[in-house]
Each structure stands twice: as structure tokens, then as C-alpha cells.
Amino acid sequence: MNPRTGGPVPATVQQDLTNPSADWWRQAAVYQIYPRSFADSNGDGIGDIPGITSRVPYLDRLGVDAVWLSPFYPSALADGGYDVDDYRDVDPRLGTLDDFDAMVAALHGAGIKVIVDIVPNHTSDRHVWFQEALASAPGSAARERYIFREGRGQNGELPPNEWTSIFGGGAWERVTEADGTPGQWYFHLFAKEQPDLNWDNPEVHEDFLTTLRFWSDRGVDGFRVDVAHSLKKDMDAAHDDLETIHRADLFASGEHPLWDRDEVHSIYAEWRKVFNEYNPPRTAVAEAWVHADRRAKYASPEGLGQAFNFDLLQADFDAGQFREIITKNLAEAAATGASSTWVFSNHDVVRHATRYGLPKGSGRGGAGADGKEWLLDGGDPAEVDAALGLRRAEAATALMLALPGSAYLYQGEELGLQEVGRIPEKDRQDPTFFRNRGVDVGRDGCRVPIPWEAAPAEGASFGFGTDKAHLPQPAWFKDYAVSAEEADSGSTLAFYRRALALRHELEGAEHLEWAESSDDDVLHFVRPGSGQGAWHVVTNFGPAAAALPEGEVLLATAEVEGGKLPSDATAWVRVP
Template sequence: MHHVQRRPRTGAPVPPTAQPDRTNPSADWWRQAAVYQIYPRSFADSNGDGIGDLRGITSRVPYLAALGVDAVWLSPFYPSALADGGYDVDDYRDVDPRLGTLDDFDEMAAALHAAGIKVIVDIVPNHTSDRHEWFREALASAPGSAARDRYIFRDGRGEHGELPPNGWTSIFGGGAWERVTENDGTPGQWYFHLFAKEQPDLNWDNPEVHEDFLRTLRFWSDRGVDGFRVDVAHGLKKDMEGIHDDLATIHRADLFDSGEHPLWDRDEVHSVYAEWRKVLNEYNPPRTAVAEAWVHADRRAKYASPEGLGQAFNFDLLQADFDAGQFRDVITKNLAEAAATGASSTWVLSNHDVVRHATRYGLPKGSGRGIAGADGKDWLLDGGDPAEVDAALGLRRAQAATALMLALPGSAYLYQGEELGLQEVGRIPETERQDPTFFRNRGVEVGRDGCRVPLPWKASPAEGSSFGFGSDGSHLPQPAWFKDYAVDAEEADSDSTLAFYRRALARRRELEGPERLEWVGAADDDVLHFARPTAQGSWHVVTNFGDAPAPLPEGEILLATAEVEGGKLPANATAWVRVG
């Protein structure tokens, strides 16, 4: 366990326009960090049970150090029935026995810290699992009890309460209310679940809920955790007494813009994060936090304020087509937003919830957006045949987009496997699928299993060892073509995607400078060109989204995703050039 110094609780808040604290260099490590997301169950399996675990992560710390990332973000590793990939949490202050123990966590964190890598953990405050001790107590207690008040229980409608309290639907499909059976065996109240029925929503109007999460923040911070990724950060506060009864009403667009939506992005939620910030600032350096907040762009800044979580994901690049105009608009808007709040921007192209960007950019119907229900949906629902994806084009565009993203001011979030150029796994038998969105929205949502298939570490593993992930298979099936993306194969190839990521991350660290960029030249339909200042002069970044070669500025080429000939950058490529 790391020794932790407390900060006084009375410390003055940082003003919204504050610049990074350069008197304590470690305090602002997150502002331009490269953060690698690990989905623990699919990263590395140390004991051969088919599920990735914490010791597996520890065994791969040299790989992470060689990759050159500044931090890892761990998706949930808590005890869970895996109704939603671990986001149904039984106990926020323990480790799932299938993944290890708290001692294993401490050893992993110590190994990462020894390698100079920070540790960020996922925290899931919107809901618990239905196996959490609080929810078991609620089911055993009477309607109106203090135990039930920690959640959102309501009487049903109809003569005998047989109808749900309203007509709201779950994000995962189906109704958002589940009826319970009371202790006497009779049908009873209903509880609310925005996601799966195994994920009952907490009542954030209850002081006990507030205090318990403050305890959780301190528990992990005291173990040396450097920061938190906050799941569904915009969903905690709810107006359950309003008049919004049907789906059409609660999805009115103006409600998303104003803070008046009954379920999402209500203004009151920021009082929760003001409490959290006070706790996070007790530590030296302060613990970081980043919000997963799918909100209107104009309202994202509140989550990223210094008095709140301090940073918020923007998923705008992830949702953009491979298009110069869209990328330029997203970059300009988000850098302005960061400057206004004193936060830093976050950039994401892939994560555990979306189709991998090497596949999105090669889909037959265009580039495809990241949400599984958007442009890539038809391809996935039809079986996701890899032969229908232009994998070579998708990978070229993915490397170009990644090189552009890594050159931007702010923090870059990478998802495990993208450094290998992994494609989405489309063909997964229904009997092997795990994601509740597939089963609750059958024929509409294909689910997220395709980006969660365990990583391939060896191209020629021993029989049954799942491409080096573990010694006895993997919890999601790996396709045969995974061998072409295995770590050991790519480490032996200086032109591999892994080699490119290592070069890019090393260069990025060398070139770090002020958090600003300057656009060069007029806006172009096909080419983006900007300059980043450093103490040694400026370096230029050019991305060619078009079909014809584009001229590069004269200078030293620091990084290029395709071979430069005659001073021109090929189509679907990015180059970094030191000028002057």
C-alpha cells in the first residue's frame, strides 16, 4: 500500500480558469496522459479458468511499460454476477474472487507504479447489483422501510398494483421496472432499473448513499489508486415524481439541453461531485476523476469543472465519420470548452462499449459511427463477416486517426487491443454471447461482446491456450484470424500496428508542450493541418482524409503512418513533421 498524505479539507477550490499546478508536477499528470483501458476479464488469464484476472495484468506490466502509456484504467473488477460485464457490482470495496484478491490488487498497483504507470479504477454509482447486501436487505424489508429507501421502489398502478409505476423503458430494452415478491409470497412493489433488471438504481436523495460512496473513494485512494472513471456520471439524480410517463415524452430533445430531463443530466447531480471533489482533494497529489457523461456538448463542462470531477469524456471523435470537416469541428469545439473550464480535453476512438475503430472505418456502408446500433449495426446483425470489412482500409484510417488523436492537446484514452489493430469480432454464436443488450433487444442491438473478446498474445499457442490469453480457452471465443494480430507476431515486425503505437507514444512524450494548437492554412475538405508549440520549436501534424496525396511542410518527419514520397502524404494517413 502506498503512503498517502492528506490535504486539509479547508483548501480553497481552484478557480475555473486555473492553469495546471506546475509547483507540484505530479498533480497534473492526467492533463496530457496516455491512458490504456483494460477490460480485466479479457486481458490476461493467469490461472487457466478462461477469465482474465489481476495477476494476469501484473504479468503484463512489462508489455504496458514498453507500450509507453502513462496510466491504466481498469474496468470493474469487483464481485459481480456479470449480468452486465461487471458493471453490476456486489461489493464496491472488494475484488471478484475469480479475478483475485485485495492483496493481488495491491501487488498489481505496486508493479504498475514501479513502472511509472498510474492506476485509475472504474466506479459505478448509478446502480448496484441485485446481489449487493443493501438490495438483499431491501427485498427482505417492508415497503416504506429505510432499506428500500436506498433504492427507487414504488407501488404499481392498477387495481392490484399489477402495472408498473410508469411506462419508461430500460436502456437495455424492455421495461425499466421489475416487480418483487414480498416476504409473505404476494406480488409487491416495483423497483427501477435504467439498465438490466439485475442493476437496481440507487436513490441519490438518500444521505446513506452519499456517505457510502465517499467511503469507497477513500478506500481505493488509501490503497494508492490515482484516479476514478465515473460510470454513467450523468444519471444519478432523477425526478421520479414528474409527469413524464411515456417514452416519447422523456426523449424530448429540449429536456436534454436544459437539465430538466427526469433521468439524465439533472443540475442536482453536480452537488454529488462537489462532495467527491472535497474527498479527492484530501490527497496529495489530488486524486483525479473523469466523467462518462453522454450529455449535450454545452453541458459537459460542468462535469469537468475543478469543483467537480475535473475532466469529462468527450466521445465526439468516436461518433464522427472519418471526415476532415467533422474532425476539425470536434477538435475546435472541445479545445475551446477545455480552455473555458480549466480542464483538459479527452480523446477516445474505441472503448468497451463500441465497435472497434479499425472496423468502423472499413465498413462497407461508410466509416460507421461507434455506437453498436448505428451505421455498423446491419453488418453486425447480419453476422459480422470479416470478409465484408475492408480491413486494410479500416486499419490505415485507424492508424491515421490515432496519430492525429495522439498529437492533440489533452489526454488520450486507448482501448486494449487497438494497439494491435484488432478488428471487431462479428461472428459470435448466440450461445456464447454475454451482453444483456443482445438478449433484451434481440434483432435490434447486437451487443458489445465483439470488442470484448480476450486478447491474443501468441500466434502459435499450445493447444487450447487461446492464443496465449490463458492455458484453457477464453470466456468469449477467439476467431482463428486472431493469430494474425497476436502480440508476439507484432513484436517481431517493425512495421506492425504495435510498433507504430510504441513509436507514436514515445514521440508524444518527447514532444509534450503547452496545451494548445494552431490551425495552419484555410480549412480543407480533405486535409487537416495544425501546429503544436514546444520549447524546441513547433511540430506540425497533417492528416489526409482524401483520396489524393497531400503536400507536407518541409522539415524532419517524426512519425508517419504511410510512406511519404516526394514530400507528399498518401491518402488515409497522418504525419508529424518538425518544422524549422
């Protein structure tokens, strides 16, 4: 038997995921769906809710415990759907609330939980509240829901300060008042189409509690909280002379005017009360890019319960870095009662199968100049070591899936999909590309619709839909299509299915024991299995083959010969 893909899943690893355990999320494998790029049911080039429903059998066979949906709300798509017009509806291009209910029913019928994105830092500029604010006078109740200020200069023609947005350019936008005269300025951490909400306003609090109940009542099991660390802000003019709002030295203190302020946790205490109204309680995970020492506040049982750990995502493929990160995060989770989270790819970063093949790449822009220049030049998999990148990505993923805690996967990574670099400017959508031209290539490359069929009909989009996709798919996508990989027992898809099936045997005690190795390039840890014997997980980061413990090789990302694990590979070994 090939331990990479194995045969039928043993009965001992089958699991009833419909059990309403309150702890289902602690060690769940969560699959992120970017709805507009997953499956298009009506041929308009945009993925939709019925498209997701049609692929539930695929998700069921993949073996994930939950799906997380990126925003599907009505939106002008100024920022990929994170500019929300209405928090309690579905974008008509993606379907209806009835379609959403049908999708939830289908996923729940397959034993798959549903997590939805919630975007509380800002609305879109088309939201009814912001339109009301524009039509109202300065100082009105409508404007108090957002952050409006008078400008500087003789006639208020200058922004209140020189702060810049995350997407580049100024963080303030001047409005035209109802009488046609230039007026106040509003604050936007991200695109100008995303005005920041004022979380000092009780009306904002109450409206989001209503939204949490709206989706929970429809059967949603949890929430991913976008930019969870930015809601509370100190907009006192005393901070106006701050040279940049992105200064790293302010992030560890809790005193930054805009990021990670201690008072943000009072919001999540309110949310927790709502989550606990349901049985089982609704779950939540914070997207909080904060200093590692402050992450636990977001993951506390009195707050959201979990917070994304992006440490491995930002690390090089290096044994020392991986061990330090894993040790620290497991200790942090044990101290707070939270569950660790692990992630390598998502809708905001370069796919890790490509990152690990870049000359010096690790993070979204590449850790080194070579990786960054590859992206800015519109890199193509042929121009990186795609084979090395995929080999390391599978090794890293196998290690991650054996760790205690939740594993977050991004659509297409189970296919080994590479980043799409060569996207014509006319087809690009990400505001970071246009606001930082020549500096940031943007995030479109990981958001290209995934391929389902290797030989699509003429004009179709590799089975994504019946017509061209909203972001162009390169010809080499055929090699990564689901249909091609399902026919290959040695494919990345086969590996993911095998690993996710076996992973359920590890669910239990949320700890591991490090096994010492004489080779600094080898990580070896032990976890108890649900059957006989312990599981030894070995990852070889180095150039030379590494010896494996004697036992049954349950899974290996490369062929094991003579009891030796090749370079850039991971094996799971059951030892009696």
C-alpha cells in the same frame, strides 16, 4: 529510418512518470483494460488481476501513462461487471485485495498510474443493501436506498409507468415481498439485475465517500465515473406520461427527469473534497453522454475535473467534422480550466479499425444501415474493408495522440484488432443482445480476450490463458497477436510504441494553431515541441496525396514519397 516506427527513443523524450505532479492526468495517455479479457493467469478462461500484473512490462514498453481498469468487483456479470455486489472488494474469480495491491505496486513501479471504474448509478441485485431491501417492508429505511414505487392497476400489477430501460424492455421490475405476495416495483435504467440507487438518500452519499477513500488509500490515482449524468432523478409521478425517457430534445435543458440534472453536481462537489484530501489529489473523469454545451459542468475543477468527449468517436472519418469537434472541445477546455479527452474505442463500441471499414459505419451500430446490418448479421473482417479501416484508424489515432489533452486507448487497438462479429448466441454475454434481439448485436465483439501468441499450444487461447477464453476467439486472431506484431517493425504495435514515446515531446502548452490548407480534405495544425522547432501534424482525409511542410518526418502512418502524404494517413513533421 522508417518514420512509422523509428529507432530508439531519443533521451529527450524519456520521462519520469513517478513524479507526483497534480497535473499528470491533463495530457496522459490512458490505456483501458477490460480485466476479464486482458490476461488469464490461472487457466480458468477469465482474465484476472495477477494476469494484469504479469503484463506490466508490456504496458511499460507500450509507453502509456496510466491504466484504467473496468470493474473488477464481485459480480454476477449480468452486465460485464457493471452490476456490482461489493464496491470494496475484488471478484474472487479475478483475485484478492492482496493481488490488487501487488498490481498497483507493479504499475507504480513502472511509472504507470492507476484509474479504477466506479459505478454509482446502481448496484447489483445481489448487493447486501438490495437484499436487505427485499427482506424489508415497503417504506422501510432499506428500501429508501433504492427507487421503489407502488404499481398501477387494481392490485398494483402494472408498472408505475411505461418507461423503457437502456438495454430494452421495461425499466421497472416487480418484487415478491417477504411473505410471498407480489409487491412493489423497483426502477432500473439498465438490466433488472442493476437496481438504481436513490441519491436523495444521505446514506448513499456517505457510503460512496467511504468507497472513494478505500481505493485512494490503496494507492489508486483516479476514478472513471460510470453513467455520471444519471445519479440525480426526479421521480415525481407527474413525469409518468413522458412517452420515452430517451427523448433527445430534453437533454440540453437540464430538466430531464432522469438525465443530466443540475443537482448531480452537488454530489461531485462532495467527491472533490475527498479527492483533495490526498497529495497529489485523486483525479476523475465522467462518462457523461450529455449535450456538448453541458459537458463542462462535469469537468469543472470543483467537480470531477474531466469528462469524456465522445464526439470524435461518433464522427465520420471526415476532415470538416474532425476540425469542428477539435476546435470546439479545446475552446471549452480552455474556458473551464479542464483538460480535453479524446477517444475512438472502448468496451461499449465497435472497434474503430472496423468502424472505418464499414460501408457507412462510425458509431457502435454503424452510422448507416449497411454498417448496422453487417453487425447484426455477425460480420467478419473478411466482409469489410479491413485494410481501409486499419489505415484510417492509425491515421485518426496519430492525429489524436498529437492533440492537447488526455488520450484514452482501449486494449487491443494497439494491435489494430478488428471487431469480432461471429459469436454464437450460446457464447454471448451482453444483455443488450438478449433484450434487443435482432436490433442490437451487443458489445461482446469488442470484449473478446486479446491475443498474445500467434501459435498457441493446443486448447490455449492465443496466449491469453492456458485454456479456452470466456468469449471465443476467431482463428484470424493469430494475425493480430502481440508476438506476431513484435516481430514486425511495420506493425500497428510498433507504430503505437513509437507514437506514444514521441508524444511526450508535445507535453506542455495545451493549445494548437490551425494551418490553413487549400484542400478541404487536409487537416494541418501546429504545436510547439520540447526541442528545436515546431511540430506540424497533417492528416489527409482525401483521395489525393497531400504536400507536407519541409522538415524532419518524425512519424507517418503511411510511406511518404516526394514530400507527399498518401490518402488516409497522418504525419508528424518537425520544422525548424
